[in-house]
Amino acid sequence: MKLIFAGTPVFAARALEAILDAGHxxxxxxxxxxxxxxxxxxxxxxxxxxxxxxxxxxxEQPLSLKTPEAQALVADVGAEVMVVAAYGLILPAAVLAMPARGCLNIHASLLPRWRGAAPIQRAIESGDARTGITIMQMDVGLDTGAMLSTHPVDIGPADTASTLHDALAQSGARAIVEALADLDALPRTAQPEEGVTYAAKVGKEEGRIDWTLPADLLARRVRAFNPAPGCHTLLAGAPLKVWMAEALEGRGEPGLVARVDADGVVVGTGDGLLRLTIMQAAGGRRLPARDFLAGHPVAAGMRLGV
Structure with a gap:
């Protein structure tokens, strides 16, 4: 099949590689x-x-697809389909109509849940047990088009945005090849009106740990924002990044170190305790708690975030 591919990051590259290997x-x-x-x-x-x-x-690397010059690039190809995966530019209606069989999007959620820019991170942050890939016929809305197929992927208790990204990229690559092979037979199913959520882009400021929040939410955010933007706090006034953490039962004053052992640094939160298990000091490397504590003394009673 003659097609155009539009995408930018590793997630998209995995799909492009699969499409090429399938002979398109x-x-x-x-x-x-x-x-x-x-x-x-x-x-x-x-x-x-x-x-x-x-x-x-x-x-081609146009700054926008809204100009006549950029639209001519698409029109002149005469493609049957355009496949889009994490491209980063809006496709105007004129471009959506150019391929003979439309534009297909590889979206990293089970629509209509988590439309938008950061579906992987928001799924982990919200505690979803499952996400997946949706192959969607694009329209002018924000991830509102009809669904051709869905491919569930479980979210494990230790999954980070990085590990879940890799699993979804692999699933998306398989899914788009299957969709292209069976394009005429796949039904176009309208997205249900119920269950719509939006995955807003993750801002750098969201990485700052607010110790008044519940421990289970903070643990999910640590995983959701790993590797970017990363969660961070202050230890003795110096920046400290937290790459893995787990919620524990118990009570403690928010931001106050309750205890320290070989398994990690246990800190009070607004509800429950948070054990920091992989940390990184400014200018240092990511280290498991035992190795981090060998070079960075932390004791009960110290306060994080100041």
Missing amino acids: DVALVLTQPDRPAGRGMKLTPSPVKALAQSRGLRV
Whole structure:
């Protein structure tokens, strides 16, 4: 099948690789412009661009798809389908109508739950036991189009945004190949009106640990915001990142260290206790609690967040 692929991060690159391996003719790849990355802030291609170039595909990086020039790129291909995965640009109605069989989106949730920018993080943060992939026929709304197929993925108690991302990327790659192979037979099912939630983009400020919140919510946020933006607090006035934590029963003053042992640093919260099990001091490495405590003395009675 002759198609256009639009995507940017690793999640999208996994799908593009599967589509190519399935033998489809990817006539054009659209991706975000190169961005500064690394300590040297060197302009770096997106994972999708890097993969596309390694496969000898045509790559374009328009700043918007609303201009006549960008829309001509799409129209001139004469593609049957456009596949979109975490592209980062809005597709206007004119572009959605250009491929003969429309535009398909690989969305990382079981719609209509978690429409929007951060479905992986919000699913973990909210304590969902299951999420998944939805292959959707795109329309002008925000993840509102008809569903072609859904593919559930369980969320484990230790899953972070990173591990769940990888599981969903693998599921999404399989799902889009299956959808393209069976495109005519798949039903277009309208999303139910009930159960709609929106996954707002995660802001950096959300990573600051508010010790007055319940321990179970803080533990989920630590996992949801790992690897980005990461959860952080202050220890003796210095930044401390928390990469893994677990909620415990018990009571303690919010932000006050209740006890310290080889398993972690146990801190009081607004409801319950939070054990910090993987931590990182400023300029240091991520360390399990036992190794962290060997170089950073922490004692009961110390207060975090100040």
